[in-house]
Amino acid sequence: MTTISSFAAGSYVTNRNTQGILNLKSQLDTLSTQLSTGRTAETYGGLGSGRVTSLGAHATLSALDGYDAAIDSAKTRVALASASVSQVIKLSTTLTTGLSNNILGAASATTNAQLARTSLDGALDALNQQSAGQYLFGGRITDAPPVLSSDVILKGDPANGLAGLTTLVQEQKAADLGAPDKTGRLKLTATGTTLNLSEDPADTTGESRANFGFRFAKAPVATGTAISVTPTSTAAPTQATLNRAPQVGESFRVVVNLADGSQKTLDLTVRDPVPAGSTDSFGLFGSAAAASTALQALAGPNGEVASFQSAATPALTASFGGGSPGAYGIAVTAQPNPGDTVTVSLKLHDGTTTTVSLTAKAPPATGTPGEFVIGADPTATAQNLNTSLKTALQNAAAGPLSASSTTRAAKDFFAGSPVAGFEPRRITTDGAGNPVYGQSPQNKTVIWYQGEDSGGAARDTASVRIGANRDLPVGGRANEPAFQEALAGMAALAVEVLADPAGAVTNDRFQALASRTSQILTNAKTSPGLPEIASDYSLASATLTSAADTNRTTRATLQDSLEGVESASMEDVAAKLLAVQNRLQASYQVTSMISKLSLVNYL
Known part of the structure; x- marks a missing residue:
């Protein structure tokens, strides 16, 4: 109205x-x-047409306050993460330097083992770094330490029936040495004037030879005309056959022997289609035969599949067969001349080689290491050669091969993951009693890394919003390959005196172990490796500083615009x-x- x-x-x-x-x-x-x-007005309405400018500017300033708070927090996190990586690099370098300066006998072995244990403790402590109550190297799990103590890692958790690295090294050494001769699973027999030297002939499938003991690097060589070498069996790689075609989403771990004799571990997930450039994907195949062919192709030309692991249900397994051992006959057809030699070149499963060489010596030589005595006739000479060659093979097995066992077990252990099916490889036996790696989870080994391991880039496990459309990745995982290498090198040297106290201090083995651990530690510090991780955090720090400067400039500009509207x-x-x-x-x-x-x- x-x-x-x-x-x-x-x-x-x-x-x-x-x-x-x-x-x-x-x-x-x-x-x-x-x-x-x-102020011009007490309400936005009082600003007239300037209210739009004021509202937009205040919204942006409020967002900048949030970004700056996140940047300040991230700066602390990145600085601590960078310091942790630098500490691991420093510890690796110090240990490598100690090894290069002290490859001398028993006392040095003990000293460097102690240094390695101290280095391992320091590295693990660095990887358990926290910022604002959050652990930095556990991926997306930030409320619990990502790595266990060195005591549990080395000695295991007996209360829960979990073995540590010491047990794995002991099992690896036993499998590599072979019993009862302990000649690196090589079989040496003598019949009359002929010696027969063969890779493990008891392994009918080749699965054991693919993983343990010596392999021939090339045919044995004899100088002079009195000793001849004849191949009696040609080595052939084992073939792996899957029991079924793996399905999309299923994951498995496969270890392949490359052409150079080294082993490479691949953690694969079945994807369809396979993303371009993916290195952790396995295609979907319509049959077990097609999938098996693709599995074999992972080893490349002249390579072979060595082991297979999966926790898939129903069980996804691989059977091995088709492998044959290399074998040679070494015949003493006449009396050799003093100075004639017999040389056997052997491959180890870490990609290294070692050589056993014997020189003929006339009596009164006694057959000291590196020589064999010329006997009264070719039969006696062949027996002397057999005895000296067996001793030389045992020494090589107790030295370089045993050192290789330690480093391989250490690398296998630190490759272990909390992801089902990706636990450290454990040795079991096949139906004939030959050592092989188990293919299904056995849940009897310590998992040293307790953080998140769901795949993807480690840095992407945590991010900070530093701008309206900018997220900076600042995450990390303690089980990144470079960290695994560094920890494996430290632990291998520290565990040797626990796994084999008597053998650890022999010169040959210590020198072989020192050489291998030095190489592992060097690999960890070679880009891509620890330097690349350190670079990631350095770039993140620079990006945070740049973003803070940009935000500061933006804030000043907006505040100037508000001065003209509100003041x-x-x-x-x-x-x-x-x-x-x-x-x-x-x-x-x-x-x-x-x-x-x-x-x-x-x-």
Whole structure:
């Protein structure tokens, strides 16, 4: 309902004057508020068209406050992570230097083992670094230490029936040496004037030979004309056959022997299609035969699949067969001349080689290491050669091969993952009693890394928002390959005196172990490796600093724009206030005079 106010003649002028005074009073109040607060208005509506600019600027400034808070927190995290990586690099370098300076006998072995244990403790402590109550190297698991103590890693967890690295090294040494001769699983026999030297002939499938003991690097060589070498069996790689085609989403671990004799571990997941450039994917195949062919191809030309692990249900396994051992006949057809030699070159499963060489010596030589005695006739010489060659093979097995066992077991152990099916390889036996690696999880080994391991880039496991459309990855995992290498090198040297106290201090084995651990530690420090991880954090630190500078510049620009919209100029306000006060005073006076006007006064 609309109400029409009453109207009296002559009231218009009075109402207009009153409204004018009220408007001036409102202006005076507004200017007084501006003068006291320095602000143009107390509400966004009072800013007029400037309210859009003000609202947008305040929203951006609020976001910048959040980004800066995240950047400040991330700077601390990145600095601590970078310091941890630098500490691991420093410990690796110190240990490598110690090994290069002290490859001397028993005392040095003990000293360097102690240094290695101290280095291992320091590296593990660095990988358990925290920032604001969050562990930095556990991936997406930040509320628990990502790595176990060196005591549990080396000695295991007996209360829970979990073996540590010491047990794995002992098992690896036994499998590599072979019993009862301990000649690196090589078989040496003598019949009359002929020696027969063969890779493990008891292994009918080749699976054991693919993983343990010596292999021939090339045919034995004899100088002179009295000793001949004839191949009696040609080595052939074992073939792996899957029991079924793996399905999309299933994961498995396969270890392949490359052409150079070294082993490579691949953790694969079945994907369809396989992403371009992926290094951890296995295609989907329609049959077990097609999948087996693709599995074999992973080893490349002249390579072979050595072991297979999976926790898939139903069981996904591989059977091995088709392998054959290399074998040679070494015949003493006449009496050799002093100085004639027999040399056997052997491959180890870590990609290294060692050579056994014997030189013929005439009596009264006694057959000391590196020589064999020329007997009364070829048969006696062959027996002497057999005895000396067996001893030489045993020494090589107890030295370089045993050292290789330690480093291989250490690398296998630190390749162990909390992901089902990716635990450290454990040795079992096949139906014939030959050592092989188990293919299904046995849950009897310590898993040294307790963090998240779901795949993907380690840095992507944590990120910080540093801009409207910028997320900076700053995560990390203690089981990144470079960390695994560094820890394996340290642990291999530290565990040897625990796994084999007597053999650990022999010169040959210690020198072989020192050489291998030095190479592992060097690999860890070779890009891509620890330096690359350190570089990632250095770049992250620089990016955080740059983002903070950018935000600071943006904030200054926005605040300048707000000054022009929200802030009132004190000089202008004071001048306007004085003008309004004068006008209001004049209006009051005129109104007062008019209000007193009457006919009497008028006359």
